[in-house]
Amino acid sequence: MNIIICENLSVAFSKTPVLKDLSFTVDEGDYLCIVGENGSGKSTLIKCLLGLIAPDTGHIVTEKSLFNHIGYLPQQTTIQKDFPATVFEVVLSGFLNDLNGRLFYTKAHKEKAKEMLSLFGISDIKNKSYRTLSGGQQQRVLLARAMCSTKRLLLLDEPEAGLDPLAVRDLYATLRKLNREHGITIIMVSHSLNEAVREANKVLHLGEDCSFFFGTSKEYEKSEFGKRFLGGQKND
């Protein structure tokens, strides 16, 4: 079942097209990987999906409830690196979209946040300060927070950035588990083509001059896009 339908999406910034006639669909339980060079419009697409920018033409169709319940994992900022907040404070802030005019988090929110901590194996560092954690632990905390604001869809923006190889492998394993065992739909922007394509079942490749490829991972490997980029990486 389609949960997101993106049709003929076009976005331009001061008359320079960033996305043009982009169409793709996301089904419940999909693991979609969005790849492409810098400046190919990945961040713009993410912003469209989050409803932060309205496309010039074309449209994105989703259920209304989905829009407000996307679990989003943005890129880490420099501000966060030395931010004084405990793991629990950060995870709990994932319920921000569930406050609905209330001023403070409820007991149920706190219980649910604790469940998320144990799901990601970070219960033991609940009261530790975020800034003292390793990159991999920080990413788990942000994932737990993202999972607080969603039951169905995770949107990740280059989650492997700045992680060491071991932490990256760990991250992929966690995402696989969320996707396969918990049925969470995942949309991930990624830089590491080979791993991402191996993990995902669908690939959206944004290329030069607003060209794009959308299809399953198997189709991607056989396509011109896939041959050029995956092949290129293997020779490195």
Next chain:
Amino acid sequence: MTDIFNAFLSYSFLRNALIVGTLVSLCCALLGVSLVLKRYSMIGDGLSHVGFGAMSIALALNLAPLYVAIPVVIISAFLLLKINEKSRLFGDSAIALISTSSVAIGVMIVSMTKGMTTDISNYMFGSILVMTKADVILSIVLSLLVLVLFVLFYNRIFAITFDESFAKATGTNTNLFNSFIAILTAITIVLGMRMMGAMLISSLIIFPALSSLKVCKSFGAVIVLSAVISAISFICGLFMSFTLDSPTGATVVVSNLVVYLLFCLIAKIRKN
């Protein structure tokens, strides 16, 4: 000691200074944590300079300073926030430009109309004698309002300070909340700058936050400790300025500095 204390409390202007100053210090401390963490502390400094310009104009035109300065500084707060968002690279230069221009215009206007009087020096470096009774009441009401609003929106302020893109993506109107913080900061700065001085008020925003950042590991703790540090530093500073007969604003800043250095030392010792 009790004699000095009784003498201290027997002056009504000192009592007013104690009440208004403590409240403003609390406001500065709470907002300061968010501003410092978001790397917006220069905005606080910029606003106080704009406030100085506005107060000079009010003085020249014989208007009530607070009623002129509060709206002008709120508008500038919006402006500075926008500049900071739009041009990350030159944001700090733009703020410096606006603050020095405001001070320059303020000094020019005052020297052309009334000459460089003690009033100007008071606005620059603060004085606890300049507040009228109406000012005191307005300051108390507004600073209580700032405190209550901050506590009510604490969770949202935390989320926006920690991760603006996440907050935005989950449907929080971050622009609205940034403006909200800017307005609260503008009000707080105008209220505090008459006592602390335009040149010194931003220290109340920066010092308590930086001191508590040295030792705390949670956001909640940083907020509470900043408030405590700020209030204690202010009260000690005011008391010292009374006993040493030194300018209040400067003495409060020095008292904040001492606390900051103390916390640096504590953090160093803890590390070893």
